[in-house]
Amino acid sequence: MNETAKDFDGIAETAWSLLAAGAGDRRHAMHTPVVASVDADGLPQARVMVLRAADAAAATLRFHTDARSPKVAELAGRPVSVLAYDPAAAVQLRLSGIAAVLGDDPVADVAWAASTPFARRCYLAEAAPGTAAPEPTSGLSAAIEGRKPSLDDLAPARPNFAVVVVTVTRIDWLHLAQGGHRRALLTRQDPGWQGQWRVP
Numbered sequence: 597m598n599e600t601a602k603d604f605d606g607i608a609e610t611a612w613s614l615l616a617a618g619a620g621d622r623r624h625a626m627h628t629p630v631v632a633s634v635d636a637d638g639l640p641q642a643r644v645m646v647l648r649a650a651d652a653a654a655a656t657l658r659f660h661t662d663a664r665s666p667k668v669a670e671l672a673g674r675p676v677s678v679l680a681y682d683p684a685a686a687v688q689l690r691l692s693g694i695a696a697v698l699g700d701d702p703v704a705d706v707a708w709a710a711s712t713p714f715a716r717r718c719y720l721a722e723a724a725p726g727t728a729a730p731e732p733t734s735g736l737s738a739a740i741e742g743r744k745p746s747l748d749d750l751a752p753a754r755p756n757f758a759v760v761v762v763t764v765t766r767i768d769w770l771h772l773a774q775g776g777h778r779r780a781l782l783t784r785q786d787p788g789w790q791g792q793w794r795v796p
């Protein structure tokens with residue numbers, strides 16, 4: 597481990613650049629982190645979500661979801677854990693923070709407008725995600741399944757779309773190396789991060 601690794605701000609910077617790379621590149625390992633919450637029964641719930649944006653300055657991560665999905669109630673205003681691992685960098689990030697769900701909101705309007713028609717089509721599902729179905733189904737009507745939807749087709753889907761913003765307050769950074777693993781716990785100070793080495 598070189599000298600710069602002792603610089604916790606530097607570790608935070610590399611962590612956020614990995615997350616930004618994940619958000620920007622669909623082939624990057626950090627494109628699909630696991631987002632974990634706790635459900636109404638107190639049970640842990642983890643699921644893969646596409647990372648849409650990572651803002652180092654604001655310490656936020658952005659995800660998209662169906663406003664009707666069970667995870668929304670588990671995430672809105674609540675503590676969450678986001679887990680990402682990049683084998684190329686040999687870095688695991690365990691991020692903790694608080695989630696906000698934005699539906700009828702300018703942030704969601706912008707994200708909706710920037711999504712492709714095929715991405716937006718998912719939100720046309722007639723029943724909420726997780727609804728029991730009598731047979732295998734995409735949830736889309738036969739009229740819309742298997743074709744590119746028009747803007748008119750997509751208009752009714754907008755209320756089903758929501759943005760999840762996670763404000764990160766802690767990063768557990770783990771770097772795997774043959775010569776010895778390294779681990780640091782970073783706590784957000786705004787500005788910057790306070791760090792503490794941990795035994796891996």
Ligand SMILES: Cc1cc2nc3c(=O)[nH]c(=O)nc-3n(C[C@H](O)[C@H](O)[C@H](O)COP(=O)(O)O)c2cc1C
Binds near residue numbers: 645
């Ligand atoms: C590669 C991959 C990417 C996914 N991306 C998203 C996503 O961006 N947003 C989302 O809500 N669900 C996404 N999912 C589906 C979730 O993992 C989950 O199955 C679904 O949202 C239902 O979760 P819930 O019952 O906890 O609400 C993705 C699944 C996979 C396998």
